[in-house]
Amino acid sequence: MFDRFIIDDRETPRFRVHRSAMVDPEVLARERAAIFDTCWLYVGHESEVASRHDFRTRRVGGRPVIMTRDAGGQVRVFVNSCPHRGMAVETRSEGNGRFLKCFYHGWSFDTAGNLVAMPDDEAYGPNFDRQNMCLPRPPRVESYRGFVFCNWSSTGPDLATYLGHSRTMIDLVADQSEEGMSVLGGTHLYSMRANWKLLVENSFDAYHAMTTHQRYIEMIKASGRDFSRRQQGPAAAGVARRGPLDLGDGHAVTGSVDTSGGDVMGALGRAFPDEETRARHKARRARLVELYGEEWTNRMLGGRNHLIFPNLFIIDLVMGCTIRTFYPDDPDYMEITAWQLVPNGEDERLRQLRMGNFLTFWGPAGLATPDDVEALERCQKGFAAHQAAPWNDLSRGMNGNPINSEAQMRVFWRRWNELMTGEVLPPEPEVLFDPERDGRRIAGLAAR
Amino acid sequence: MSSSPDLRAAVEEFLYHEADLLDTWRLDEWLALFTDECSYLIPATDRPDGDPFRDLFLVQDDRFLLEQRVESLMTKTAWAESPHSTTRRLIGNVRAADAGDGAVAVQANFIVTRARQSTVDTYPGRYEMLLERGGPAGFRIRMRKAVLALEELRPHGRISIIL
Ligand code: FES
Ligand SMILES: [Fe+2]
Numbered sequence: 001m002f003d004r005f006i007i008d009d010r011e012t013p014r015f016r017v018h019r020s021a022m023v024d025p026e027v028l029a030r031e032r033a034a035i036f037d038t039c040w041l042y043v044g045h046e047s048e049v050a051s052r053h054d055f056r057t058r059r060v061g062g063r064p065v066i067m068t069r070d071a072g073g074q075v076r077v078f079v080n081s082c083p084h085r086g087m088a089v090e091t092r093s094e095g096n097g098r099f100l101k102c103f104y105h106g107w108s109f110d111t112a113g114n115l116v117a118m119p120d121d122e123a124y125g126p127n128f129d130r131q132n133m134c135l136p137r138p139p140r141v142e143s144y145r146g147f148v149f150c151n152w153s154s155t156g157p158d159l160a161t162y163l164g165h166s167r168t169m170i171d172l173v174a175d176q177s178e179e180g181m182s183v184l185g186g187t188h189l190y191s192m193r194a195n196w197k198l199l200v201e202n203s204f205d206a207y208h209a210m211t212t213h214q215r216y217i218e219m220i221k222a223s224g225r226d227f228s229r230r231q232q233g234p235a236a237a238g239v240a241r242r243g244p245l246d247l248g249d250g251h252a253v254t255g256s257v258d259t260s261g262g263d264v265m266g267a268l269g270r271a272f273p274d275e276e277t278r279a280r281h282k283a284r285r286a287r288l289v290e291l292y293g294e295e296w297t298n299r300m301l302g303g304r305n306h307l308i309f310p311n312l313f314i315i316d317l318v319m320g321c322t323i324r325t326f327y328p329d330d331p332d333y334m335e336i337t338a339w340q341l342v343p344n345g346e347d348e349r350l351r352q353l354r355m356g357n358f359l360t361f362w363g364p365a366g367l368a369t370p371d372d373v374e375a376l377e378r379c380q381k382g383f384a385a386h387q388a389a390p391w392n393d394l395s396r397g398m399n400g401n402p403i404n405s406e407a408q409m410r411v412f413w414r415r416w417n418e419l420m421t422g423e424v425l426p427p428e429p430e431v432l433f434d435p436e437r438d439g440r441r442i443a444g445l446a447a448r
Numbered sequence: 449m450s451s452s453p454d455l456r457a458a459v460e461e462f463l464y465h466e467a468d469l470l471d472t473w474r475l476d477e478w479l480a481l482f483t484d485e486c487s488y489l490i491p492a493t494d495r496p497d498g499d500p501f502r503d504l505f506l507v508q509d510d511r512f513l514l515e516q517r518v519e520s521l522m523t524k525t526a527w528a529e530s531p532h533s534t535t536r537r538l539i540g541n542v543r544a545a546d547a548g549d550g551a552v553a554v555q556a557n558f559i560v561t562r563a564r565q566s567t568v569d570t571y572p573g574r575y576e577m578l579l580e581r582g583g584p585a586g587f588r589i590r591m592r593k594a595v596l597a598l599e600e601l602r603p604h605g606r607i608s609i610i611l
Contacts, residue, residue: 093494094494184502184503184504185495185498185502185503185504186491186492186494186495186498186503186504186505187492187493187494187495187504188492188504188506188601189492189493189494189599189600189601189602190600190601190602190604190605190606191600191601191602191603191604191605192605193567193603193605212527214525215516215520215523215525215526218516218520219513219516219520222512222516223512333603335602339504340504352501355500355501355504355505355508356508356513358504359504359505359506359507359508360513363505363506363507364506364601364605364606364607365490365506365507365606365607365608366507367513367516367517367520369606370527370528370529370606370607370608371526371527371528373528373605373606373608374527374528374606374608375527377605381565
């Protein structure tokens with residue numbers, strides 16, 4: 001395996017990534033061991049198992065899991081593999097039932113994972129260890145503010161430590177409703193014939209918006225959004241871009257601050273269809289200001305693209321919020337799952353506007369994402385010539401431009417490089433998250 | 449759904465015409481088949497019976513978004529379809545029934561193939577449509593829903609054409 005993946009030259013300045021990282025099967029094998037088997041990985045949101053005995057099945061880090069809510073209301077995560085001979089106990093993607101039954105030999109488990117029945121039980125005798133024949137668990141399962149994670153390694157930092165300053169960015173989303181947040185029914189289950197790390201870059205790449213997403217921008221202009229003013233100054237369209245922030249340990253965020261007092265809905269949302277809808281958005285904002293003050297509300301309603309290393313994005317552009325995660329099956333193929341997160345108790349009109357904005361922008365059948373798929377797949381095609389054309393460039397903003405910067409991608413790549421090769425590259429000090437400067441969550445809803 | 453032979457034949461003719469307009473990228477003419485108030489829907493693959501007001505969909509176009517979709521697909525900057533892919537549509541198992549007020553409820557199965565840049569993706573599914581009688585093509589489309597017979601959009605990764 002090639003082992004000099006990154007050129008991080010602060011003098012020139014220049015940041016390069018070797019394209020073999022996107023094509024080499026040995027790189028992928030190492031990623032599985034060094035990254036996906038050691039990092040905290042997203043399982044799901046607690047609202048997906050809202051009622052007792054709800055369950056969801058999915059793959060996390062290549063392994064089948066079941067997330068349930070047990071009889072006592074606790075959210076649990078199990079390996080979806082029978083302790084008897086290994087059959088995947090449940091194959092439906094979601095459902096509700098007091099028992100999870102393995103049809104192969106008929107063992108049944110409750111939603112807390114305990115073995116409750118096995119046919120011909122006597123044949124095992126009185127000393128058989130029924131207690132421990134429960135559904136297996138990932139080595140560690142923890143959650144933060146409704147977001148459930150697991151870790152396939154039993155060592156390493158706990159979830160709160162792992163998330164670090166990412167917790168503040170999760171708070172900015174989780175605090176958006178006094179009644180909590182929920183994932184809607186319906187999932188975007190799609191794929192790209194491209195390396196998974198290209199979607200890490202793309203998911204918080206502001207640089208490509210005006211070129212790749214020209215037709216999406218034409219659409220929001222046609223809806224009445226005055227987009228031209230955005231070009232005339234960072235705050236002119238009601239949303240001020242903030243530069244990327246390094247949240248530590250490979251987590252990073254790009255974001256904006258709402259400067260419109262609620263007159264627009266994020267940087268890329270459609271125009272309000274009527275004054276009544278705008279008034280309702282402003283009313284919602286006023287309530288948030290009561291709870292959190294102006295400054296924090298403007299952060300909240302500015303939106304942000306937030307990477308939790310290695311492969312979880314929570315992208316909140318105010319017009320809508322997606323939870324997106326993705327895994328490589330091959331160096332040139334990834335599977336993506338995306339959910340829509342909404343504030344509970346939201347006004348009906350605002351909800352409809354949100355839902356329309358969501359799928360038009362993020363949906364794999366919308367007016368933007370198909371063009372991202374096209375872009376990333378074509379990059380991957382280009383990498384076939386990586387021996388002749390070996391380097392990707394990610395230098396933008398290294399020359400002291402902290403706003404129009406792609407430092408967020410460099411944060412990801414430095415951490416990736418560290419886990420893959422052991423080489424530690426120093427961070428860019430000017431983008432390090434500073435709670436004094438970059439804000440701190442004040443006591444709000446969750447403190448109660 | 450009961451289906452009189454005459455009505456079904458007329459609806460089949462209309463669906464073949466529609467499919468031909470899409471396969472030959474005459475999208476303006478296709479758009480002209482819709483009523484002023486209309487919708488074009490594709491539910492999420494894991495919620496084929498989803499409610500567009502409560503569940504996440506793949507496509508949920510009203511007249512405005514449908515016009516935007518069609519217009520953008522005819523520009524060079526709809527990168528996923530620039531150049532246009534080659535598509536073929538097979539439509540069958542057509543049923544049609546009067547739905548009152550001159551409207552016709554239609555169900556039909558489809559398979560759409562899309563070839564582009566050395567890959568071929570296949571989209572199987574079922575149409576559910578609400579048509580109105582009238583117009584040069586015999587019917588106008590009030591609601592057009594394409595329910596995919598796929599568990600996930602893999603390995604397709606996108607729906608960049610009109611299904
Ligand atoms: S494998 Fe599950 S009961 Fe035997
Ligand atoms: Fe994009």
